[in-house]
Amino acid sequence: MPTNPNDAVTKPRRGRRPGTSETRQAILTAAQARFAQDGYTAATIRKIAADANVDAALVMQFFGSKEELFATIMSISPAAMSRITVAFEGPEEGIGERLTRAYLELWEGPPAESDPLLGILRSAITNELAATQLREFILARLLEGIGDRLEADPQIALRAGLASTMLIGVIVGRRIIQVQLLVDEDRETIIHLVAPGIQRILAPDPATP
Amino acid sequence: MPTNPNDAVTKPRRGRRPGTSETRQAILTAAQARFAQDGYTAATIRKIAADANVDAALVMQFFGSKEELFATIMSISPAAMSRITVAFEGPEEGIGERLTRAYLELWEGPPAESDPLLGILRSAITNELAATQLREFILARLLEGIGDRLEADPQIALRAGLASTMLIGVIVGRRIIQVQLLVDEDRETIIHLVAPGIQRILAPDPATP
Numbered sequence: 259m260p261t262n263p264n265d266a267v268t269k270p271r272r273g274r275r276p277g278t279s280e281t282r283q284a285i286l287t288a289a290q291a292r293f294a295q296d297g298y299t300a301a302t303i304r305k306i307a308a309d310a311n312v313d314a315a316l317v318m319q320f321f322g323s324k325e326e327l328f329a330t331i332m333s334i335s336p337a338a339m340s341r342i343t344v345a346f347e348g349p350e351e352g353i354g355e356r357l358t359r360a361y362l363e364l365w366e367g368p369p370a371e372s373d374p375l376l377g378i379l380r381s382a383i384t385n386e387l388a389a390t391q392l393r394e395f396i397l398a399r400l401l402e403g404i405g406d407r408l409e410a411d412p413q414i415a416l417r418a419g420l421a422s423t424m425l426i427g428v429i430v431g432r433r434i435i436q437v438q439l440l441v442d443e444d445r446e447t448i449i450h451l452v453a454p455g456i457q458r459i460l461a462p463d464p465a466t467p
Numbered sequence: 468m469p470t471n472p473n474d475a476v477t478k479p480r481r482g483r484r485p486g487t488s489e490t491r492q493a494i495l496t497a498a499q500a501r502f503a504q505d506g507y508t509a510a511t512i513r514k515i516a517a518d519a520n521v522d523a524a525l526v527m528q529f530f531g532s533k534e535e536l537f538a539t540i541m542s543i544s545p546a547a548m549s550r551i552t553v554a555f556e557g558p559e560e561g562i563g564e565r566l567t568r569a570y571l572e573l574w575e576g577p578p579a580e581s582d583p584l585l586g587i588l589r590s591a592i593t594n595e596l597a598a599t600q601l602r603e604f605i606l607a608r609l610l611e612g613i614g615d616r617l618e619a620d621p622q623i624a625l626r627a628g629l630a631s632t633m634l635i636g637v638i639v640g641r642r643i644i645q646v647q648l649l650v651d652e653d654r655e656t657i658i659h660l661v662a663p664g665i666q667r668i669l670a671p672d673p674a675t676p
Contacts, residue, residue, distance in 0.1 A: 434592055
């Protein structure tokens with residue numbers, strides 16, 4: 259039965275009640291982990307509340323809806339954005355390795371850094387906000403780094419988009435579908451094998467057709 | 468309120484009632500499209516029934532559960548499997564292009580062929596059956612094609628797994644996250660840009676470090 263969405267959004271009372279900011283943080287931490295593990299559709303306010311050891315009504319009181327809670331935590335940090343941009347900005351030589359390394363280190367880093375990214379990736383399939391964030395990550399910010407190369411190679415944006423989505427494919431294989439062969443391998447071996455392919459896509463050898 | 472699952476599974480009556488096989492087929496077609504579009508978690512029996520223009524109870528009567536319905540349609544066809552194997556089996560020269568082309572043609576082919584694959588990909592995040600199918604697709608069957616190369620290059624299985632997951636990344640970018648730049652490009656251009664990178668990963672030039 260549909261209810262008026264405003265009914266559910268009781269604004270939190272003003273004033274410093276003890277424990278409020280800790281509770282809010284506990285909910286955010288639980289939500290981040292839950293969205294990263296289950297994705298947007300399968301994650302529920304009920305599960306997140308249970309993980310944070312609070313009542314589901316309290317989660318609604320703080321955040322209003324699952325969508326708003328998701329929007330609060332599932333943003334790609336400027337630091338993460340800039341690591342990708344920096345990888346693109348350097349010289350053409352080694353760009354494949356720099357970008358491969360930046361992707362793997364970001365998405366496989368400590369949970370505080372990688373959970374929002376994994377949450378976005380898992381959720382992008384069913385949630386438009388997550389899909390938009392991921393599209394932006396792949397494209398808009400990334401293009402900042404290749405600005406100077408656009409004139410020399412009009413296909414560079416397409417090449418960069420392909421390289422990025424292929425590196426996301428590596429993350430999908432290692433962290434989401436978890437193909438054992440890929441999960442078991444150490445990161446340096448993966449970088450060693452993948453980087454030359456990414457290099458070839460971003461900066462093709464002009465001597466070869 | 469939980470109900471005894473057996474209550475819902477009323478076996479269809481035997482005998483040739485007119486329209487039974489057409490109804491079953493309509494449900495399968497609707498389910499295939501719905502799983503491909505929404506993934507396992509978000510797709511519901513109710514939506515599938517509505518798409519097929521039948522009552523949800525009838526879907527349960529035919530298939531028993533969402534899981535069973537999913538298992539019925541979400542299998543990768545032997546024909547699809549063998550196209551990937553054949554791409555691997557040929558000579559080393561051109562293997563990057565053959566594999567890239569096989570992946571794109573399969574996952575972007577007519578709905579009857581590509582919907583089960585897209586359904587599995589979208590569902591692999593929340594459904595273990597789909598994840599297992601995708602892992603097998605990436606690994607087990609694929610390894611058939613590289614059997615002869617294993618002795619010459621012990622890393623070939625890892626290389627093949629990486630190439631496959633990177634090509635799935637291209638599909639994710641074009642068909643799931645739908646990065647506009649990648650969606651708009653015609654398939655031959657994508658193959659032209661991606662294939663040399665896949666070639667480099669599968670068959671690195673021995674002259675380069």
